[in-house]
Amino acid sequence: MEDAGRPKDDGFRALVCVDGASTGIELRSPLEPGPGEALVSLRVCGLCGTDIFKLEAASQPPGTVLGHEVVGMVERCGAGVEGFSPGDRVVVAHHVPCGECAYCLAGSETMCEEFRENRLSPGGFSEKIIVAEAAVRSAMRAIPDSLSDDTAVFLEPAACVLRGIWRSGIKPGGASVILGGGSMGLLHLLVLKAAIPDALVGVVEPLEERRELALSLGADFSRAPETASDAVAELTGGLGADAIFDTAGGSGALLACLELGRRGSTVVLFAHAGAGEQAGFELDRLFKEERRLVASYSGGVKEQDAAWELMLSGALDPAALVSARVGLEDFGQALELVRDRRALKVLIEP
Ligand SMILES: [Zn+2]
Ligand SMILES: [Zn+2]
Known part of the structure; x- marks a missing residue:
């Protein structure tokens, strides 16, 4: 029997921003891939903190389809596409730097003007998408049978995390602390353990359940914020951490991060702060203690490859961080789960 309200042709359903924080399901007309493009039907799309941030900021024009952590199945390829065929299971990222501008050449690929463009149309919270030519060429990968959807869907966020780890300058055997044990915090833990030989990693998180999960995922300690400095001292022989990753965001979290580092350490900002929020810390401490404050925004093709x-x-399998999956029509439920901190990664299944 046919679904009521479902288009009879090749049309598809998409979750659109209606106004501000509210969303609705819209029926869209069929898509046809142009030269170099691919038509992909979605299997899962991860709900990212950025999606929630955009909805809360009411920054998206009506009709926008969010979602960018995409795993799907190739339905049709446009002329000239090489390396992919209908039926391929693929993971694809939404941003691709140009590789040639001053930003790209300087290693700031995520600041490239072209990088801002969304190469997934309309967006991942949709039954179908067109993947633009640039993304088909350099940001789409066929998934081997050995990798599940739940693992592959973390490619884009893991690339973002890896960029921050690289920017931190952390060395083999270095001691890291992650502020926040949510989905991004725990992904930091897994990527650090996978990418940095002999990494020591502590997680600071108020919720006991998440602290336990951090330990089971291999954290060297996991503590509530109140006892974090003791744990860091224990882990580093009193020195302090080499790198601290702020996945919580805001000036309070930044101050806490600065307290956990040794002299000469690096704090990596990896989260949105409140709109217009200012930071307050003693500048001379930054100078005299040779501390570095670096920000890391998104991830480029290099990070995706790695x-x-x-x-x-x-070495890296974040599938254990998936704690709920909902259909497009239950998107509101997904938002609540994340906002109430009852779920880590939520997958939307169009
Ligand atoms: Zn994301
Ligand atoms: Zn560029």
């Missing part, structure tokens, strides 16, 4: 290698080799 994260993909870690997944293919089996």
